[in-house]
Every structure is written in structure tokens, then in C-alpha cells.
Amino acid sequence: MTTQKKDTILKVDNIHHSYGKFKVLNGISLEVKRGGITALIGPNGAGKTTFYNVISGKFPPTRGKIYFNNIDITGFPPHKIVKLKLLRSFQITNIFPELTVEENILIPLILKRGKCYSFFKDLKKYKEFYIEAENIMNNLGLIEFKNRTVSELAYGDKRLVEIGITFASDPEMILLDEPTAGMNPAETERTVNLIKDLSEKSNVTFFITEHDMNVVFSVSEYIFVLHQGSLLAQGTPEEIKNNQEVKEAYLGGSV
Numbered sequence: 001m002t003t004q005k006k007d008t009i010l011k012v013d014n015i016h017h018s019y020g021k022f023k024v025l026n027g028i029s030l031e032v033k034r035g036g037i038t039a040l041i042g043p044n045g046a047g048k049t050t051f052y053n054v055i056s057g058k059f060p061p062t063r064g065k066i067y068f069n070n071i072d073i074t075g076f077p078p079h080k081i082v083k084l085k086l087l088r089s090f091q092i093t094n095i096f097p098e099l100t101v102e103e104n105i106l107i108p109l110i111l112k113r114g115k116c117y118s119f120f121k122d123l124k125k126y127k128e129f130y131i132e133a134e135n136i137m138n139n140l141g142l143i144e145f146k147n148r149t150v151s152e153l154a155y156g157d158k159r160l161v162e163i164g165i166t167f168a169s170d171p172e173m174i175l176l177d178e179p180t181a182g183m184n185p186a187e188t189e190r191t192v193n194l195i196k197d198l199s200e201k202s203n204v205t206f207f208i209t210e211h212d213m214n215v216v217f218s219v220s221e222y223i224f225v226l227h228q229g230s231l232l233a234q235g236t237p238e239e240i241k242n243n244q245e246v247k248e249a250y251l252g253g254s255v
């Protein structure tokens with residue numbers, strides 16, 4: 001096992017979750033290090049989405065503890081977790097399809113400074129927000145669409161706007177649950193490379209689930225493998241690629 005030198009941003013300790021009598025998470029303990037991209041993989045039904053729902057406060061764990069930046073956030077409601085800068089993208093209550101790409105990115109930038117965006121018409125005064133929004137749109141390859149309404153965009157670009165909105169909300173850590181779901185291979189590659197760029201240009205920690213193994217191995221620094229609600233393995237992409245138990249769990253899959 002590779003030892004990581006960076007400090008821990010997220011620690012979960014013996015997390016359990018059940019839907020009624022159906023046990024989905026069976027005592028997961030792991031630590032995500034600060035910065036870069038960490039991946040959570042596992043066959044369909046392994047419990048990845050449930051795990052994110054538990055971390056982001058949608059469901060409290062039935063047992064176990066969650067620490068974010070050493071703060072015990074177990075049982076915190078989602079809005080409180082968001083305030084601590086642990087954000088989950090693709091929950092997407094925060095996208096406005098009828099506003100432009102630029103406006104969608106501007107809103108969280110303004111909100112995070114505690115201003116109210118009811119003065120939208122006066123926004124031209126707030127040049128700093130425009131510059132920051134432009135940076136984010138540039139980073140995500142969205143600049144050519146800045147004045148288009150989000151509803152007009154292609155599926156892959158809409159998802160990039162969602163990532164942009166999350167990124168603009170000043171996160172320390174972003175949970176991305178299958179950011180490339182529904183994308184074709186070209187869109188997948190583009191999206192993943194953009195996420196990688198964003199991670200390299202910022203201090204934000206990305207924790208992503210992704211079904212495409214090639215993608216996972218090429219972008220993540222560290223990988224956790226979930227299988228039937230338990231942690232099966234963890235390590236660098238190289239270690240996971242060569243892990244016999246992981247290969248067996250994915251028998252017939254793409255590993």
C-alpha cells in the first residue's frame with residue numbers, strides 16, 4: 001500500500017447504511033487526502049451513490065462517523081455541510097436553465113460574498129465577478145457559450161456548467177458522481193481532461209465516481225474500490241490495476 005504524505009480532508013470511520021432491512025454500506029472506513037483527484041469505483045450497485053448521499057448529508061449513516069477537515073459532520077443536514085465547503089455536484093438544484101452560462105456561474109460567485117443577486121441589473125459594476133466567471137468558463141471550455149442560455153446547450157456542456165457552478169461556489173472538496181454518465185467517448189475524454197485541469201489549477205479536492213476504468217486510471221491519483229457495500233481495495237492506479245481481488249470483482253468488466 002502506498003503511503004500518502006498529504007493531509008486528510010475527509011475521513012469516514014465505519015460507515016453503515018441500510019434502506020430498511022437492506023444493508024447497502026457495511027462498515028466503510030477511508031481517508032481522502034487533500035488536493036488532486038481521488039476516485040471511488042465499484043460495480044453497479046456497489047453503494048457508491050449511497051456513500052456520496054451519506055457523506056453529503058442526504059441520509060445520515062445508520063452507524064459510523066464522518067469528519068471533514070477534522071470536524072465531525074455526522075448527521076449534519078446538507079446545507080450545513082455545503083457551508084463547510086464540501087459540495088456535491090449534480091444534485092443540481094442550483095442550475096437555472098433559462099439564464100445564460102455566464103449568469104449561472106456569476107450567481108454563486110456573488111452569493112459566496114454574501115451579496116444578494118436581486119441587483120442583477122447593477123452587476124456590470126461588479127467587474128471582479130465577471131473576471132472570475134470568465135476564468136472559470138475558460139477553464140471549462142465554456143467561454144464560447146457564455147451568452148447562451150443553458151437550456152440550449154448540448155448535454156455534455158450542461159454538465160460542465162454544473163461543474164462550473166459548483167466550482168464557483170468556493171468549495172474545498174467536490175464530490176462528482178459519474179460526471180461523464182450519458183456521454184459519448186469523446187465527450188467523456190474532454191470532460192475528464194477539463195476536470196483534471198481544474199484540479200491542477202486549484203486547491204480543490206475532487207472525489208469522483210466513474211464507470212470508465214481507462215478514465216479512472218488516467219486521471220486519479222488514488223483509488224478506492226467498493227464492492228457490495230464494503231471497501232475491497234485501495235491504492236494507486238497501478239496497484240489497483242494489478243489487484244487480483246479487484247479483477248475478480250469486475251470479472252467480465254473492463255478492468
Ligand SMILES: Nc1ncnc2c1ncn2[C@@H]1O[C@H](COP(=O)(O)OP(=O)(O)O)[C@@H](O)[C@H]1O
Binds near residue numbers: 048
Ligand atoms: N433509495 C433507495 N432505496 C432502496 N434501495 C436503494 C436505494 N438507492 C439505492 N438502493 C440500492 O442500494 C444498492 C446500492 O446502490 P447505489 O448506491 O446506487 O450503488 P452504485 O452507485 O454503486 O451503483 C443497490 O442495490 C440499490 O438497488
Ligand SMILES: [Mg+2]
Binds near residue numbers: 177
Ligand atoms: Mg451510482
